Structures are given as C-alpha cells and as structure tokens.
Amino acid sequence: MIDQLKKEVDQGLSTVEKFLPSKYFYDKSGDALFVKIMNLPEYYVTRAEHEIFKTQTYAIIKSLQLDPDIYFDLIELGAGDGLKTKELLRELDRLNYRFDYMPVDISQSALDNLKVDLNKELPSLSIQKKHGDYFEVLELLKENKHPKVILFLGSNIGNMSDAVATDFLSKLSDNLQKKDKLFLGVDLIKPASIVLPAYNDSQGITAAFNLNLLDRINRELEANFDLQFFKHQPEYKESDGIAKSYLVSTKAQQVYIAKINKSFDFFEGEKILMEISRKYNDSILNSILSKTDFTIKGKITDSKAYFANYILERK
Structure with a gap:
C-alpha cells in the first residue's frame, strides 16, 4: 500500500x-x-441515515426483498464502526435470516474493532471481514453464487465525481448477478x-x-x-x-x-x-444510473428528508 x-x-x-x-x-x-x-x-449525515436504520428497519428488509429461507451475503463496502448497520443486523438476527455479514474496509483497525464489537453484541452472527480494495474483494466473491446485498452507506458515493460514480457503479454491477441489490446511501441537496x-x-x-x-x-x-x-x-x-x-x-x-x-x-x-x-436528487442519480446496469426499485428517507437510501437492483 x-x-x-x-x-x-x-x-x-x-x-x-x-x-x-x-x-x-x-x-x-x-x-x-x-x-x-x-x-x-453539526454533522447531520450520520444521524439522518441512522434514523432510517433505527426506525425503518423492517421497511429496509422488505424493500430488499429478503427471503428468510434463502442464504445470502450481506456485503458492506467501507464498513467503518458499523453503527447504522448494527440496527439491521440485530433485526435480521432476531428474525432468523440466514446470511454472512462481510464488512469490507481499507482500514484493518476499523475491521478488527467492528468484529470485536459484533462478537459481543451478536455472538451468533457469521462475520467474514474483508480487508482491501472493494473490487478486489468482490472479484474474489464473484464465484460465490449466493444472492448478494451490497451496502454502500454514509453517502460515500458522494466522494466521487459523477463520471467516477458512473464508472464505480458499472464496475460494481459487473461483479453482481441479476437481481442482486445495492442499498445506496446518499446525502440530498439542501441549503x-x-x-x-x-x-x-x-x-x-x-x-x-x-x-x-x-x-x-x-x-x-x-x-x-x-x-x-x-x-x-x-x-x-x-x-x-x-x-x-x-x-x-x-x-x-x-x-x-x-x-x-x-x-x-x-x-x-x-x-x-x-x-x-x-449531494443528490432523483434526477441526478437517474442520470448516473442510466449508464449502468442498476435500476431504482425504491427509496427511504429520514423524517427531515436530509438523506436517502435508494434500493437499486442489478438488471
């Protein structure tokens, strides 16, 4: 590195x-x-998305069309401390969904800390931490034919120019199967x-x-x-x-x-x-997605409409 x-x-x-x-x-x-x-x-971004995960957890599960009887991979790109994701993991665990949680991060220390926390909070959870570049990890997982749900939260996509975001999402879709999902967090345009x-x-x-x-x-x-x-x-x-x-x-x-x-x-x-x-709105995101293999299947916002999580599906 x-x-x-x-x-x-x-x-x-x-x-x-x-x-x-x-x-x-x-x-x-x-x-x-x-x-x-x-x-x-002052940093509303995390609170707004955390509110979505905390108050609309079932809506997230429903929007992702998850089946409790079908084993799937839940892959989080840039997992960090997993604050928001833990809300979803707790509910999936409580409802006996069958899945592997795969946090991916460039920071080994963040992954190590997250695994320690999750082992304490959700001891039955299957965790397979992945250290490294997103696409290198996804390429390794490509042969795995489990349905995949990718979490890309915190408006990390917003750190890219629109051209780079288009290329990123195109590469991401190349590593997924038809009907796989991407749960994409974006910060919405505001004053x-x-x-x-x-x-x-x-x-x-x-x-x-x-x-x-x-x-x-x-x-x-x-x-x-x-x-x-x-x-x-x-x-x-x-x-x-x-x-x-x-x-x-x-x-x-x-x-x-x-x-x-x-x-x-x-x-x-x-x-x-x-x-x-x-910062995004529907028009900006649709323009980016028009050049990729993803299509919008749903959208969940916080109570102030500061932030949105879009449900995207691989065509």
Whole structure:
C-alpha cells in the first residue's frame, strides 16, 4: 500500500489544481477523528441515515426483498464502526435470516474493532471481514453464487465525481448477478446553511481530520509538511450540489517528500482539494444510473428528508 500512496500523492500534488485522495484519510488517527465527526451536532449525515436504520428497519428488509429461507451475503463496502448497520443486523438476527455479514474496509483497525464489537453484541452472527480494495474483494466473491446485498452507506458515493460514480457503479454491477441489490446511501441537496457547518464544525474536528492526512504523509512518506501553515476551507453552493473541502497554504512554501524524492511548491492561497461530497436528487442519480446496469426499485428517507437510501437492483 505504501507504493500506491507514494504514486497517488505524487500524482495529486503534481497537477495544476492539487488534490489528495480522500481514501487515505482513514489511518488509525483518521478513523478516531471520523468517529468524533459522526457525533458532532453539526454533522447531520450520520444521524439522518441512522434514523432510517433505527426506525425503518423492517421497511429496509422488505424493500430488499429478503427471503428468510434463502442464504445470502450481506456485503458492506467501507464498513467503518458499523453503527447504522448494527440496527439491521440485530433485526435480521432476531428474525432468523440466514446470511454472512462481510464488512469490507481499507482500514484493518476499523475491521478488527467492528468484529470485536459484533462478537459481543451478536455472538451468533457469521462475520467474514474483508480487508482491501472493494473490487478486489468482490472479484474474489464473484464465484460465490449466493444472492448478494451490497451496502454502500454514509453517502460515500458522494466522494466521487459523477463520471467516477458512473464508472464505480458499472464496475460494481459487473461483479453482481441479476437481481442482486445495492442499498445506496446518499446525502440530498439542501441549503448551504445546513451543509457547510457539517464540514466546518465549531470544535475544529473536521479541520483536524483533513490535516491528519498531511501528518500521515509526513510519517509514512517522510515529508515535512508544517501543518500550522495550512488551513481547512470548505465550500458549497446549493445550485451546484457539491461540497468541497480544501486545505489552503497560508504562505508561499516548499514541501519535500523524502520517499518520493521530490519537492512541491505552494503559493500563498493555493488549495489542495481533499474531498468532494456530492449531494443528490432523483434526477441526478437517474442520470448516473442510466449508464449502468442498476435500476431504482425504491427509496427511504429520514423524517427531515436530509438523506436517502435508494434500493437499486442489478438488471
């Protein structure tokens, strides 16, 4: 993974409009910071989706057309701490559904912690944790002919551009059988007064989460980023429906990354794009899905209509 990190950091910082891949947020420190973010009063995303899982669990099971007599694989991409999924797992376990739960994550520590928690809370649950890239894992599971339900929650799809999301969903469908389901979490378009505070909390946790990636590059690639000379800056327009998080250089400076053996220049005010967070509506999602093998079979929203979980089916 260190070679991939070197390659992608070099690529991102060598472009005219600098960027860093958001998937590298999630080391041990990043995992802990993101758990804090999910509990922030400003961060509505987790609460809204958790409400769906907590209050509409049976509706989820019904919408996925799960049969208690047919064994299936429940595969969660980017499982994290499993907070929301546990609501569904408890109900499936209580109703004696037959399935394997397969959490997939790039973070080994997140997977290990999740398995420990689930072994305590649901000791009879079959857990097969999968560490690595989503598509590598799905490719390995392709020969398994069990019906599959994929969970892709937390609006993780929103971290992709529409073109990348289209490609991602196309690749995902290539690894599934006809009638397999995807339960897709998306953040819905809403005013900036609601969205922006979610990415710029009063405690500075989101800023620390973004800056932690520079700290990770310092540790793992022997770089000399001085974090005091970078500031967190989120941007969002309701008309665009896309929130962006930047780190901005507060002065002209040069950063050397020893394991890449290369220096990178920053001018005062230069931005590094750290993350995008696409907000959706039916029209945007349908446009993306029109180029894939998925079709919308249902939709569940929270009480404020801040968030939606779409039920997609492989054609």
